[in-house]
Amino acid sequence: MVTIREVAAHAGVGAGTVSRVLNDSGHVSPATRARVLDAIEALHYRPNPLARGLSRGRGQTIGVIVPFFTQASAIERLRGVVAALDGSPYDLVLFDVESPTHRAEHMATLTRQRADGLLVMTLPVRADDLHRLADTGMAIVLVDSSHDGFPAVVTDDVAGGRMAAEHLLALGHRDIGFIGDAPDNPFGFTSSAQRELGFRQAHDDAERVVREDLVHHGAHQRDVGYALAGRMLAGDEPPTAIVCCSDMQAVGAMEAARDTGLSVPDDVSVVGFDDIELAAHVGLTTVRQPLYRSGELGARLLLEALGAHPPEPGVHELDLELVTRTSTAPPGVRR
Amino acid sequence: MVTIREVAAHAGVGAGTVSRVLNDSGHVSPATRARVLDAIEALHYRPNPLARGLSRGRGQTIGVIVPFFTQASAIERLRGVVAALDGSPYDLVLFDVESPTHRAEHMATLTRQRADGLLVMTLPVRADDLHRLADTGMAIVLVDSSHDGFPAVVTDDVAGGRMAAEHLLALGHRDIGFIGDAPDNPFGFTSSAQRELGFRQAHDDAERVVREDLVHHGAHQRDVGYALAGRMLAGDEPPTAIVCCSDMQAVGAMEAARDTGLSVPDDVSVVGFDDIELAAHVGLTTVRQPLYRSGELGARLLLEALGAHPPEPGVHELDLELVTRTSTAPPGVRR
DNA sequence: TTGAAAGCGTTACCAC
């Protein structure tokens, strides 16, 4: 590999001068600058990012920690991140987290030198981990979670849960099922609990009682939605509508309905959460989360924090929006 | 930040000894080893990967270069990569390529120190770039493209094109449209051309003539499929079936059919390519590509090449498979 | 404007 010293020798200058040219640090005469540039070209010189990083104390990388890279919603957020980072001088390193152990490992080995900035997606992270990292000078932005003192991009999940329930209540539904994350899930995700809260508030406001026997919990996967919805629909007093905390669960619920011989939305309405691409294709009414934009904004905030500008510790709230499609309708007259 | 020297001082040993403990290089007495470990724990020491990388000449990172991170098929491949890399000591850095310029930039700045290994997905890369990189000792694996002397994971696109066409010909279709990549697309993708070749071979074998007026080219996007299929279907002698080179194009084609007042598959059959998740949901008959597995295998091969084992330059071919769903049927009797 | 040299934190080699 060709080093800066060889370039310097070739150009008849010192290594420092080459460095100055490389980094546009100024104070280099046009003539020498040209000679150096020629030498770089002639020798096909490429700076060694490791050496540069060691010397400067930063490696020009941004870490993105994503839970469940396998899930469509995670991908959608990441798309926004990739788009925002395009053209920036930072490399994107991906940390996938599929289990709490995973998360702990990453947090343990993460250091300032491993990443100049960190984008934490969705995952609740321990406050001491966050502060330890921040204290070493790492820039941190939270997306879809929040912590005092850290810039964050969030949505109002309570409002989201409300939207879903209000839509169904307004249509005339009274027996509404709910499928969300377990409140004591191993990662400590809270958004689902928030949505459930909103779901309950909407009932209260409408002076309706939540059918507690129709409130179930499980992971954000299709088979989970299928199983839980299937059980509800097979019960004695089945719901006329079901709210799910993810589109994948909702798609599973729709399949369960069909497999039970019920039609959507005639016999049972289904509402999802996220608005992933699939939702439009299956006509799912859902609470749209600005997934792409949250990733994009998070990355932009991180770049800002990494820049000379003062880091903005503000919490940026993005709006949720109910998208009405064909999976919801007034309760059927048949029953 | 706490350095190896401070740990050494704390433990009352030399820096070299700490390093040996860190890397399990042996030749350290259990007693000193314990003292060092204690010091590490007490000081919360974490090795600086930049320094380590500079010293060792490798940064423990794998670069993945992915065209169109925005496309479902790219994501699916990446999922396999992430899964295969999980648990390995390598960090995954993502290079998204959305344009030939992008590609050139990445190839220009890529060096051995930027990534120990490189996984090139789908993208045709210039031979000299490949060799330059390989010459510096970078391990390289190609997924969905190939080059002499490089390990690669491929599929038989000609066979894939054949499958699609044979399926439709066997159903009795005679006027079959084809939508693929432009042969002179800016990236130099060739898989679509291969599929077209297979499509033609199937016609030849069945002693059928390809309806050249129904062969069109465009990008792998839904709107492209929509536009091209719409044009075909509005023509004087519309096709009774259409083969698309991606599922997104196929979904667009299905939409075009519906918007033209045609039903799928009664009036027109549609075949896609890839079998992304969406395909199952819309009942699309498609040629399944082992996307996930190709990424996974590619990553595994790369890890192998990075290990002590001899790098396997073999080409690994993964099988394509026709998945029959409800978007194809014999040509309608109505016409 | 420029060159020389001192780090940056590790690893790895060489004596002891």
Add this chain to the structure above:
DNA sequence: GTGGTAACGCTTTCAA
């Protein structure tokens, strides 16, 4: 087994 000490390739003072 262990400590000392060159590298690794770059940036950044500090003089000149």
